Amino acid sequence: MTGETPRFSLPRWRLTRWLADTGPDVPMDIRYALVAGLFGTMPIFIAGLFNTVTVSLLIALRIPTWPFILWCVFDILCCAARLAVLLIARRRAARQEPTPTDLYILLGVAWAAGIGFGAFISLTSGDWVAATLVCLTATAMVGGTCFRNFGAPRMAGLMIVLTLGPCTFATPFVGEPILLIGFVQLPFYIYSMSRAAFGLNTMLVATMQAEREHAFQAKHDLLTGLPNRVGLSQALDASLMRYDGSRPLALIYLDLDGFKTVNDTHGHKAGDRLLQLVSDRLRRLVRAGDLVARIGGDEFIVLSEQVGGGPLKRLGDRLVREISQPYQLDDDVRVTIGVSAGIARAPDHGLDLESLMSAADTALYQAKSAGKSRCVIAPLPREPAGRQPTGAVALSIAS
Known part of the structure; x- marks a missing residue:
């Protein structure tokens, strides 16, 4: 069965x-x-x-x-x-x-x-x-x-x-x-x-x-056709159910830089068109099996089960670089925006959407504070003060 x-x-x-x-x-x-x-x-x-x-x-x-x-x-x-x-x-x-x-x-x-x-x-x-x-x-x-x-x-x-x-x-x-x-x-x-x-x-x-x-x-964003927060939550739950630690599970939190300016300058119709073009570009950039979701406004999530460590950082940098390329909204309007990215990993930053989103959001804030249009991986959580690593305890008992 x-x-x-x-x-x-x-x-x-x-x-x-x-x-x-x-x-x-x-x-x-x-x-x-x-x-x-x-x-x-x-x-x-x-x-x-x-x-x-x-x-x-x-x-x-x-x-x-x-x-x-x-x-x-x-x-x-x-x-x-x-x-x-x-x-x-x-x-x-x-x-x-x-x-x-x-x-x-x-x-x-x-x-x-x-x-x-x-x-x-x-x-x-x-x-x-x-x-x-x-x-x-x-x-x-x-x-x-x-x-x-x-x-x-x-x-x-x-x-x-x-x-x-x-x-x-x-x-x-x-x-x-x-x-x-x-x-x-x-x-x-x-x-x-x-x-x-x-x-x-x-x-x-x-x-x-x-x-x-x-x-x-109910599970998709009507403008872009991408999964929304509900669809993202279900996809993450499904990934975590089959998660065995053999390969990394990463959540990449993307926030567009300069989107509001495009919206204010060219109107909401142009802003909607820009979001659709960003969505199409994200679909082409991620690997087969990865999930792209729009969780509201100009915020996107990439859920990947195939990269970790150095390759994960390179993927984040590539997304930032490619999303920041110009967009042709129509015959007369060409715009350029940026994107900042924060990355969290399971199980290092949690095994639920709330924990991973919180860690990725913190890394995203660091990317924006450092000048935007960059990717930051959330640091590993620190051990509580006064707590020894498991290996140290085992060593002490053995001695």
Whole structure:
């Protein structure tokens, strides 16, 4: 177990991709969430399998002819295969391994076709008990199919057609002309249930997109698209959870020098544009895996897990040097600003955002006091007065 959210594979075969497709504009993370929904709602899944197996078995016992025996055997094997594939997929998803999504989708379609076949042979058998039982089952399964598979509305629509279609096509062989009305009722019923599946899917996608946008806005600065203080705090917490001391964790606190002058001289629109250009430049300057955040005004944070000591100071100096290069705000406005930087390191200056920010802020103040446009690494905290280092204590005891 990795502790990560289980992730089910997207279908890879042409047919299954078409069946599970939800539209060209659906983001990839929502597509994964919709596919995961196909593997959920375990109580509905188990109830459906139990229902169809029980009905096919009872009718095969009542009418022990080859068509009914074959239907019963097929239903048992198909349901067993669906359950096995479902359990395998859930275990693999929990381990972040590829899942048999294509096979799972096809087994669902085959299961629906099996119900339809059972309905056809039951209706044409002339046994009204079997016909009533299997038609009730087929109708009940449509509701569960629509509810459980709205993440793949085309798949749900096909399963509904395969489940109920044979009920109508069996009516000419029953000898009751009144039942031919099914040819009128069936298209409307299939259309309405299919539209319900597509409607649920559309509503779910819209809801998930809204939640995704709200979550992004809550953790990101809308002007620059960078993480805000909330996003920075979450990223730092995630870094500290996997922190093992094997490589440094640094927080670089950047404050622009001269930004207010640009804002006052050229207006807030120019100031906003400058902040966006600084953000873009920071993204290009940091290493892959580092985080850039804007925590307000003209203050930025770089969170890096890859540098320490001398390389860390060189990174800070490089950021100061590159950020201080001129910016072309528009065709007529070109400005130059500076930036001061203070750096704190974990665990030397703490293992939480407040402690690291406090140490980096102190180093930033020193950089500004020394003339701005420079980088300062916060000094290591001193041992409390009268306290001996651990090594000295050990040496004294040994002697």
